[in-house]
Amino acid sequence: MRITVVGTGYVGLVSGVCYAKLGHDVMCVDKDPGKIRILNEGGVPIYEPGLRELIAEVRQAGSLSFGTDLPDAVRRSELIILAVGTPPLPSGEANLAYIDHAALEVAEAMNDRKIIAVKSTVPVGTNERLASLMRSRSAVAFDSISLPEFLREGSAIHDTLHPDRIIIGADSDEAASKMIGLHKPLTDRIIVTDIRSAEMIKYASNAFLATKISFINEIANICEKVGADVSQVAEGMGCDRRIGPSFLQAGIGYGGSCFPKDTNALIQIAGHVNYEFKLLRSVVEVNQDQRFSVIRKLNAIFGGELEGLNVAVWGLAFKPNTDDVRDTPALEIIGRLLDAGAKVRAYDPVALDNFRTLLGREGVTWCGDAMEAAQGTDALCLLTDWPEFAGVDLSRLQAAMARPVLIDGRNVFQEKELLGTGFVYYSVGRPSLNKGVKQPMPALQF
Known part of the structure; x- marks a missing residue:
């Protein structure tokens, strides 16, 4: 099948690459020429384990290409997948401006019957509204499909090629049948619903x-x-x-x-x-x-006085195996530390540059490795459970710090690893492991 994927973010790029892996002829289109240039030069604008290698493989096979010419891509394809962003508005509602614009461009370029599948996460009723919008610009017939994605950043390729289920919201049996055929190599667990139910799922x-x-x-x-x-x-x-x-x-x-x-x-x-x-x-x-529990624990240890402290932060991405820092807990935690007068030394294996751009504040020393960040600090806050943090030598870490205070926000360390160390240790919901701040066992009264 000839497929055009509109949008080369996490969802669009990974989806397009995986459809190409299945042997389909895929064109990924984006309005950002910088992204397309990076992709055509063999780079990847996002961090996702295994993605660079898979792109190289399917491009070598001739089943994947990148471009900025959406009308040309639409005319050559049977299936158009909309995978553009729907970022939140200040009210919390999804911003549909980008998908509206993409749908109108697709409508104006259609030359024969197409299947229009929406992978973007959109409010219930959006597919119907987009269809009406497109019909206002084009007399060419098309079928609407809701095709929600369930991939996780950090394991996106595996999740796409080995999904728990495929949800297909359709208003046409013929289009639904084609979508079933497209996804049959991935799983037998394919659920066909009406479009609104698929959006709600x-x-x-x-x-x-x-x-x-x-x-x-x-x-x-x-x-x-x-x-x-x-x-x-x-x-x-x-x-x-x-x-x-x-x-x-x-x-x-x-x-x-x-x-x-x-x-x-x-x-x-x-x-x-x-x-x-x-x-x-x-x-x-x-x-x-919950993210501010880190600050509360620091305040408990230092008597509410954080001004002048040197605090290391390990982990800036919202989760491991991604460079995504959107709504990461680290942003508000570091903000609170800076507001309290602390000095921050920060490290993340892949998200450092993205986070530095997002934070946009002075007062942070950006470090090239975990031990550099910990050097001479009064406390360390572990905010993302990257595997490299779990393997750290705690004796070496203790020696590097001015005061061995460790706030483990992801419960990375276990009791056997802490034995013999001098850490003041505070984790999440494990009071028996806390060291230096352990409260007497409460006298429960029922």
């Missing part, structure tokens, strides 16, 4: 996963007060097949381009139909507060 899925994260973080906060270990609690919960172990890792909350955007957008969608989504509002509130 995407939001509902991300909202539920965000809910699991906020729930286990609330449990972690209670564990800190009653003397239980959230890691053991989560393991016991996850063995129940009705619950499962995924997204039960306590920490400093979620970030990135999906969960924050999609939870807020779903709250707005509910509001537009006069429904107050109280549960999801609480999920967002809990997540926002």
